[in-house]
Amino acid sequence: MLAGLMLTACDKTPSGGDAGGAAPLVPRPDPAQVARGRIVYTKHCLECHGVAGKGPPGDWRIRDADGYFPPPPLDDSAHAWHHPTAALLATIRDGSPQGQGRMPAWKGKLSEQEMQDVVAYIKSLWSEPVYGLWSKMEQQSLEP
Numbered sequence: 001m002l003a004g005l006m007l008t009a010c011d012k013t014p015s016g017g018d019a020g021g022a023a024p025l026v027p028r029p030d031p032a033q034v035a036r037g038r039i040v041y042t043k044h045c046l047e048c049h050g051v052a053g054k055g056p057p058g059d060w061r062i063r064d065a066d067g068y069f070p071p072p073p074l075d076d077s078a079h080a081w082h083h084p085t086a087a088l089l090a091t092i093r094d095g096s097p098q099g100q101g102r103m104p105a106w107k108g109k110l111s112e113q114e115m116q117d118v119v120a121y122i123k124s125l126w127s128e129p130v131y132g133l134w135s136k137m138e139q140q141s142l143e144p
Contacts, residue, residue, distance in 0.1 A: 037121025
């Protein structure tokens with residue numbers, strides 16, 4: 001199921017608009033947490049996901065010769081913002097869904113706090129309109 005969420009054609013960034021005109025339902029991450037996350041990202045994620053989460057050259061939606069998807073951008077040009085925090089953390093913890101990509105599981109290599117910090121950094125890469133839309137989806141994902 002996570003593979004479907006992570007790799008569906010949800011790569012379109014909203015065109016303009018202000019995400020409803022209201023402040024995001026979920027506040028932006030704390031700047032200190034973002035700074036810690038940037039350090040973790042630089043050390044463990046940058047090599048594959050690129051500077052500022054822009055991803056490697058080429059189309060991340062096309063499988064390579066071995067049948068794997070390349071690392072997607074994590075800024076708001078791809079699909080990371082379409083997923084609640086819990087799904088982002090699960091992907092970091094458990095790695096790519098079986099047969100989908102080459103991302104390793106970071107559970108046991110990064111602490112839970114480091115994983116949360118890197119997700120905060122990734123969220124800091126999203127524009128205000130995108131963050132506002134993500135915030136609404138995040139809020140809905142937390143409702144019973």
